[in-house]
Amino acid sequence: MKIEAILTDIEGTTSSLSFVKDVLFPYAADHLPAFVRCHRDESRVAEWLADARREAGLDPAASEDEIVSVLLDWMASDRKVTPLKALQGLIWEQGYASGDFHGHLYPDVAPCLRAWQAAGIALYVYSSGSVRAQQLLFAHTLDGDLTPLFSGFFDTRTGGKRDSTSYARILERIGRAPAAVLFLSDVREELDAAATAGLRTLALRREGVWDTFGDHPSVIDFNEVAAFLARSSSR
Ligand SMILES: CSCCC(=O)C(=O)COP(=O)(O)O
Numbered sequence: 270m271k272i273e274a275i276l277t278d279i280e281g282t283t284s285s286l287s288f289v290k291d292v293l294f295p296y297a298a299d300h301l302p303a304f305v306r307c308h309r310d311e312s313r314v315a316e317w318l319a320d321a322r323r324e325a326g327l328d329p330a331a332s333e334d335e336i337v338s339v340l341l342d343w344m345a346s347d348r349k350v351t352p353l354k355a356l357q358g359l360i361w362e363q364g365y366a367s368g369d370f371h372g373h374l375y376p377d378v379a380p381c382l383r384a385w386q387a388a389g390i391a392l393y394v395y396s397s398g399s400v401r402a403q404q405l406l407f408a409h410t411l412d413g414d415l416t417p418l419f420s421g422f423f424d425t426r427t428g429g430k431r432d433s434t435s436y437a438r439i440l441e442r443i444g445r446a447p448a449a450v451l452f453l454s455d456v457r458e459e460l461d462a463a464a465t466a467g468l469r470t471l472a473l474r475r476e477g478v479w480d481t482f483g484d485h486p487s488v489i490d491f492n493e494v495a496a497f498l499a500r501s502s503s504r
């Protein structure tokens with residue numbers, strides 16, 4: 270079946286691990302305490318903080334210091350917890366707006382995304398980073414604002430990336446047959462979950478990563494994804 274849509278991960282797939290771990294996460298950690306202090310009364314922030322307290326099993330009246338400390342611990346251990354990811358996205362908004370950093374993309378990514386979209390392939394993102402964080406990253410790249418290339422964005426509100434039902438939900442939302450969608454990721458467990466839901470899968474081996482990807486075919490960059498697409502459409 271022809272591939273009609275691509276669903277892509279971000280960290281380790283379109284963008285470097287180092288950008289997320291060495292730029293985005295430290296920025297969020299540094300700015301979190303002041304961000305909470307300044308914005309705690311805004312409804313969207315108050316709601317995410319309440320969700321974080323619930324998720325952490327804290328008393329709803331737990332102090333601000335306690336919840337900030339939990340959020341920092343979650344960040345340090347890279348927990349993919351929805352309220353944390355939502356708050357990180359709001360904090361990064363300030364960083365992008367003030368030009369503290371740009372959304373990192375590997376050099377092969379923007380040209381391939383443009384070519385695939387022009388060729389009629391629908392593009393979607395599925396990342397543990399919040400939808401807002403995904404849109405910010407693609408809106409602030411050195412290649413310009415790439416958000417118009419995408420037909421949709423999905424985050425942990427759709428479910429965890431290692432859970433096959435999340436991919437089934439995405440298929441339902443985008444109205445595509447499983448075999449018409451190609452999922453790109455650098456994480457074996459995510460590829461396994463997508464394959465269980467019937468999606469086609471391709472592992473990204475960026476920067477010399479040689480993890481075992483089991484039965485999933487692998488490529489080193491998006492140019493090789495393009496070659497894979499060309500081979501699949503000629504079969
Ligand atoms: C949306 S950019 C921030 C990435 C992030 O917060 C993260 O947890 C990375 O998750 P991914 O699913 O893209 O590997």
Ligand SMILES: [Mg+2]
Nearest residue numbers: 278280281455
């Ligand atoms: Mg990844």
